Amino acid sequence: MTADEHKGEEKDLQEEDLEVGLIGCGNWGRNYLRVFHELKGTRPAAVCDLKEENLSWARRHHPGIFTTENYQELFSREGLDALVIAVPASAHFALTREALEAGRDVLVEKPMALKTDEAQELVDLAEQKGQVLMVAHTFLYNPAVLKMKGLMQAADFGRVYYLWSTRAHLGLVREDISAIWDLAPHDVSIFNFLLETLPLKVSAVGGKYLMADKEDVAxxxxxxxxxxxxxxxxxxxxxxxxxxxxxxxxxxxxVFDDLDNLERLKVYDKGVSLEMSAESFGDFQFLLRDGDITSPSIKMSEPLKNQCQHFLQCIVERREPLTSGKNGLEVVKVLEAAERSLQNEGRLMEV
Structure with missing residues (x-):
C-alpha cells in the first residue's frame, strides 16, 4: 500500500457502533481509551488490567465501562467487536493468540511477538480464522512519515544512498525486553515502509549497563x-x-524530527553524485548540489488516532491493514536477526 492510497481510502464511520475492549490500562493503554472515546462510530466498552488503580482510573474517566482483572472475560463478552492489547511485550504473543482463537479482531502493540515462529503462528491463525490482525507500528500513521516517503519517491530526490535513525532517552526502562525490542521496532518499520522491502542482512552490538541480562543501548x-x-x-x-x-x-x-513541532520535516536540496564528464569520454566527476533548505507544509493529525481509525475501517470492510500481521512479522524477523548478531559479537546475520 502506498502512502497516497493510505491517506485517501478512509471512509466515514459515524454510522457504525463498534465496541472495543482493551487489555492493559497503563499509561499507553489510557491513550487508547481516550482515542476510541473521541472517534465517531465506536466506544471503549471494556477494559482489563491486573491493577485495581488502573481499573479505577478507567471507571472515573469512562463511566459505565466494564472492568475486570480477568482478561478471559473480554474474550467471551458479548458485543465486543475487537480487542486492543497494550501489555508488556513478553505477553503479546500469548494474549493475541487467545484473542484470535476466541474470534476477535486484534490490534496488538509492537512488537507483536519476540520470536519469528510465534509471529508467523499469529499470522497463520488470523488467516485461518478470518480475523483482522493489526500491529501498532504507529509511526506509519504519522503524516510526516507519509510525506517523507512521498519526497523520497519523487524523481528529484535521486538515488537513495542510506538511512539512519536515533531513538534515545533517559529512563522509561522496560523490565521484560531490551532496548532493541522496545525502541527499534519503530525504526525498522519506518525503514521497511520507506524502502518497501526488508533488509537482507543485519548486524548489532550493544551494552548492558543497567541490567546484566538486557541491552539498554544498541x-x-x-x-x-x-x-x-x-x-x-x-x-x-x-x-x-x-x-x-x-x-x-x-x-x-x-530529516524527520519527531520532537520538532514547528519543522517536523526538513528537506536539504543538497547532494553529491558521480557523473560522466562531457569533456572526456570515460572520465567521471563528482557533481555537488548546494540548494535551499525547506520545511514542507504538513497537515498534522494524531498518529495514534489515525491508526485506530484505520483499524476500525479494516474491521468494517474486512480488509488487511497497512500494518498487518505480515508487516509485524517482517519487523520481528529483523529484530531476531539483530538479536542473533548480538549473541555472536556483532557478526552479520541474514534476515
Whole structure:
C-alpha cells in the first residue's frame, strides 16, 4: 500500500457502533481509551488490567465501562467487536493468540511477538480464522512519515544512498525486553515502509549497563537490496532525548524530527553524485548540489488516532491493514536477526 492510497481510502464511520475492549490500562493503554472515546462510530466498552488503580482510573474517566482483572472475560463478552492489547511485550504473543482463537479482531502493540515462529503462528491463525490482525507500528500513521516517503519517491530526490535513525532517552526502562525490542521496532518499520522491502542482512552490538541480562543501548546496521545501507541507534540511558530519522539521496536529504513541532520535516536540496564528464569520454566527476533548505507544509493529525481509525475501517470492510500481521512479522524477523548478531559479537546475520 502506498502512502497516497493510505491517506485517501478512509471512509466515514459515524454510522457504525463498534465496541472495543482493551487489555492493559497503563499509561499507553489510557491513550487508547481516550482515542476510541473521541472517534465517531465506536466506544471503549471494556477494559482489563491486573491493577485495581488502573481499573479505577478507567471507571472515573469512562463511566459505565466494564472492568475486570480477568482478561478471559473480554474474550467471551458479548458485543465486543475487537480487542486492543497494550501489555508488556513478553505477553503479546500469548494474549493475541487467545484473542484470535476466541474470534476477535486484534490490534496488538509492537512488537507483536519476540520470536519469528510465534509471529508467523499469529499470522497463520488470523488467516485461518478470518480475523483482522493489526500491529501498532504507529509511526506509519504519522503524516510526516507519509510525506517523507512521498519526497523520497519523487524523481528529484535521486538515488537513495542510506538511512539512519536515533531513538534515545533517559529512563522509561522496560523490565521484560531490551532496548532493541522496545525502541527499534519503530525504526525498522519506518525503514521497511520507506524502502518497501526488508533488509537482507543485519548486524548489532550493544551494552548492558543497567541490567546484566538486557541491552539498554544498541547500534544496529542493516543492508537493504540495491546497496542501500541503514543504521539505527537506540538507548535508554542518553540524557539527550532524540527521535530522528534521516534519508540521504544523491540529490536531496530528508530529516524527520519527531520532537520538532514547528519543522517536523526538513528537506536539504543538497547532494553529491558521480557523473560522466562531457569533456572526456570515460572520465567521471563528482557533481555537488548546494540548494535551499525547506520545511514542507504538513497537515498534522494524531498518529495514534489515525491508526485506530484505520483499524476500525479494516474491521468494517474486512480488509488487511497497512500494518498487518505480515508487516509485524517482517519487523520481528529483523529484530531476531539483530538479536542473533548480538549473541555472536556483532557478526552479520541474514534476515
Amino acid at each position: 547500534f544496529i546496521n542493516l543492508v537493504y537490496p540495491g546497496g542501500i545501507v541503514a543504521s539505527i541507534h537506540v538507548s535508554w540511558i542518553d540524557s539527550h532525548k532524540v527521535r530522528r530519522v534521516v534519508a540521504v539521496g544523491s540529490h536531496k536529504r530528508v
